[in-house]
Amino acid sequence: xxxxxxxxxxxxxxxxxxxxxxxxxxxxxxxxxxxxxxxxxxxxxxxxxxxxxxxxxxxxxxxxxxxxxxxxxxxxxxxxxxxxxxxxxxxxxxxxxxxxxxxxxxxxxxxxxxxxxxxxxxxxxxxxxxxxxxxxxxxxxxxxxxxxxxxxxxxxxxxxxxxxxxxxxxxxxxxxxxxxxxxxxxxxxxxxxxxxxxxxxxxxxxxxxxxxxxxxxxxxxxxxxxxxxxxx
Amino acid sequence: xxxxxxxxxxxxxxxxxxxxxxxxxxxxxxxxxxxxxxxxxxxxxxxxxxxxxxxxxxxxxxxxxxxxxxxxxxxxxxxxxxxxxxxxxxxxxxxxxxxxxxxxxxxxxxxxxxxxxxxxxxxxxxxxxxxxxxxxxxxxxxxxxxxxxxxxxxxxxxxxxxxxxxxxxxxxxxxxxxxxxxxxxxxxxxxxxxxxxxxxxxxxxxxxxxxxxxxxxxxxxxxxxxxxxxxx
Numbered sequence: 001x002x003x004x005x006x007x008x009x010x011x012x013x014x015x016x017x018x019x020x021x022x023x024x025x026x027x028x029x030x031x032x033x034x035x036x037x038x039x040x041x042x043x044x045x046x047x048x049x050x051x052x053x054x055x056x057x058x059x060x061x062x063x064x065x066x067x068x069x070x071x072x073x074x075x076x077x078x079x080x081x082x083x084x085x086x087x088x089x090x091x092x093x094x095x096x097x098x099x100x101x102x103x104x105x106x107x108x109x110x111x112x113x114x115x116x117x118x119x120x121x122x123x124x125x126x127x128x129x130x131x132x133x134x135x136x137x138x139x140x141x142x143x144x145x146x147x148x149x150x151x152x153x154x155x156x157x158x159x160x161x162x163x164x165x166x167x168x169x170x171x172x173x174x175x176x177x178x179x180x181x182x183x184x185x186x187x188x189x190x191x192x193x194x195x196x197x198x199x200x201x202x203x204x205x206x207x208x209x210x211x212x213x214x215x216x217x218x219x220x221x222x223x224x225x226x227x228x229x230x231x232x
Numbered sequence: 233x234x235x236x237x238x239x240x241x242x243x244x245x246x247x248x249x250x251x252x253x254x255x256x257x258x259x260x261x262x263x264x265x266x267x268x269x270x271x272x273x274x275x276x277x278x279x280x281x282x283x284x285x286x287x288x289x290x291x292x293x294x295x296x297x298x299x300x301x302x303x304x305x306x307x308x309x310x311x312x313x314x315x316x317x318x319x320x321x322x323x324x325x326x327x328x329x330x331x332x333x334x335x336x337x338x339x340x341x342x343x344x345x346x347x348x349x350x351x352x353x354x355x356x357x358x359x360x361x362x363x364x365x366x367x368x369x370x371x372x373x374x375x376x377x378x379x380x381x382x383x384x385x386x387x388x389x390x391x392x393x394x395x396x397x398x399x400x401x402x403x404x405x406x407x408x409x410x411x412x413x414x415x416x417x418x419x420x421x422x423x424x425x426x427x428x429x430x431x432x433x434x435x436x437x438x439x440x441x442x443x444x445x446x447x448x449x450x451x452x453x454x455x456x457x458x459x460x461x462x463x464x
Contacts, residue, residue, distance in 0.1 A: 051324045054331045054377050066323050068330040070302075075323055091298050091307055092283045098300040099286045101330075105337060113345050113358065115365040126345065126358050133347040145286050 002028040006042045007057035009033040011222040012174075012215075014104065015057040017069050018076070020166040023209040025080035031214070070097045073163040082163040089157055096149060096156055096164040100171055103142045107174065108223045110134045110230055120220075120227070131230035135182040139175065140189075147190040154199060161203070168193075169200035174224030179231045234260040238274045239289035241265040243454040244406075244447075246336065247289040249301045250308070252398040255441040257312035263446070302329045305395040314395040321389055328381060328388055328396040332403055335374045339406065340455045342366045342462055352452075352459070363462035367414040371407065372421075379422040386431060393432070400425075401432035406456030411463045 003022060007015030009031070022029045033042040033056075042056065045065075049058070053067030059075070066072050074094055077083025083093050108116075113130040114123040146168060150156055155165045172193060176183045187194045200206055209215055218224055235254060239247030241263070254261045265274040265288075277297075278285065285299030291307070298304050306326055309315025315325050340348075345362040346355040378400060382388055387397045404425060408415045419426045432438055441447055450456055 051320070051327065052377070052380060053327070054334070054374070064320055064323065066327065068327045071323055071327045071330055074306075074326070088283075088296055091296065091303055094306070095283065095285070095298065095300045095303045098303055102286070102337070105334070109341070109345075113341075114361045115369070117365070117369060123361075126361065129346045129355075129358065133349070137347070137349060142286070145284070148284060 001062060002030060004030050004032050004060040005057060006032050006045055006059070008042075009038055010216065010219075012170075012218060012224075013057075013222050014069050016170055016216075017100075017163075017167045018057050018059060018072050019214070020170055020206065020209070021073055021076045021080065021082055021163045023214075024161070024166055024203065024205050025076070025082060026205055027076075027080055070094065070101050073097055073167070077163045082161070082166075084157055084160070084162065093157060093162045093164045096146075097167055099142075099145065100164065100167045103138075103171060104174075104223060106134060106138055107171075107178065110178075111225050111227060120225070124229075127227075127230060131227075132232065135179060135230075135232050139179065139182050139186055143186045143190055143193060147193055150192050150196060152192065155196070161200070165196065165200055166206075169197050169206075172197045174218065174222075177218040178224040178226050180226075181231045233294060234262060236262050236264050236292040237289060238264050238277055238291070240274075241270055242448065242451075244402075244450060244456075245289075245454050246301050248402055248448075249332075249395075249399045250289050250291060250304050251446070252402055252438065252441070253305055253308045253312065253314055253395045255446075256393070256398055256435065256437050257308070257314060258437055259308075259312055302326065302333050305329055305399070309395045314393070314398075316389055316392070316394065325389060325394045325396045328378075329399055331374075331377065332396065332399045335370075335403060336406075336455060338366060338370055339403075339410065342410075343457050343459060352457070356461075359459075359462060363459075364464065367411060367462075367464050371411065371414050371418055375418045375422055375425060379425055382424050382428060384424065387428070393435070397428065397432055398438075401429050401438075404429045406450065406454075409450040410456040410458050412458070413463045 005015065005018055032038050046053065049065045051065050057069060058065055058067040059072045066075050084090055110131040111120045111127050112123065113126040120127060155161045201210065237247065237250055239245065264270050274288065281297045283297050289301060290297055290299040291304045298307050316322055342363040343352045343359050344355065345358040352359060387393045
């Protein structure tokens with residue numbers, strides 16, 4: 001099975017959570033929009049799919065077209081052995097992923113608190129207010145939560161990595177990029193989360209991916225943006 | 233199996249998506265926080281659960297504790313026959329639910345664009361801007377999407393109702409309450425969505441639930457709030 005990932009070709013964004021899962025599993029995949037005429041293919045697929053997505057990313061897996069990051073990971077978790085099999089642990093992994101998705105949406109809204117359709121520059125005063133709250137109360141609340149979920153285990157589910165660990169790695173990477181001051185404070189309180197980040201980064205397939213051209217850089221066009229005026 | 237639902241006792245909020253599923257299935261359940269000492273039980277469970285939730289609602293189902301609305305519905309969909317069995321349709325139902333969750337979060341942020349921890353009254357200028365965008369571009373985009381997903385079918389998956397239909401009903405109900413002007417315009421364009429709403433509302437168990445005291449009213453403490461100044 002060669003998967004086809006459809007996502008914006010120039011940013012990590014929400015597609016990155018899927019890329020990390022595919023990379024860790026060593027799955028064959030095509031990052032469609034990064035190929036020739038890729039954007040055309042993405043837009044055509046958005047318009048015509050039987051099971052259309054509200055927005056990218058979506059994944060084609062044989063006859064299936066699957067949208068929504070957490071849903072794609074639910075599917076890949078089962079098929080690529082990136083999630084536990086038992087019902088309780090499977091649901092718990094998905095619950096963590098959905099909470100990560102909430103955090104990602106909030107991180108996005110720090111720079112787009114009014115509208116995703118207009119520029120950051122046109123909503124800076126609102127962004128400053130929202131980011132101040134995000135830094136002061138939301139990052140600590142989410143990081144406390146994930147630290148509690150992790151406990152003193154190697155991975156969120158214990159000895160074995162799941163897609164939620166990959167996503168937590170990505171969120172920490174993104175928050176470090178966007179809010180370095182706030183994250184330095186947070187990580188001082190939560191050494192086990194930093195250890196999880198390192199553990200994921202050092203997995204051979206992830207390390208190779210991060211060093212490759214397939215890993216796009218963070219930038220001010222993605223979800224995690226570094227605007228120094230928003231980081232306190 | 234008697235399920236225990238943990239959610240804030242005075243609002244529909246996100247808990248309502250779970251209540252509707254339990255009601256439609258005729259499942260036995262206790263709405264824990266609405267009972268005696270219920271808030272104490274909710275807070276204790278939040279603090280001590282093995283698989284803690286970032287926020288209510290969460291559901292106890294025998295030995296399982298499950299958080300995140302879409303995850304709870306994934307579980308109930310399977311166990312209460314509120315979702316199709318086949319992989320493609322099961323994933324599609326979940327994808328729709330996750331998109332509904334995104335819409336719910338955006339509806340919430342119209343009145344809390346800066347911070348969920350402070351009052352609407354303290355973020356009114358920002359709320360006006362965000363709500364204007366929500367009404368102008370987001371409601372139409374989401375409703376177009378769900379109308380496309382529904383097509384001319386009775387329910388999102390065809391002839392059989394799933395939890396996503398119940399949730400779409402609830403979102404339409406909430407948006408009608410919060411943004412009556414904007415929704416009147418939107419529904420004029422999308423008669424099939426109104427027909428779906430009516431179809432769900434008339435199902436015997438849902439009709440009985442909506443007429444009962446178990447159905448809390450919409451209010452300005454929930455997710456869908458009617459502030460006339462935000463509805464255009």
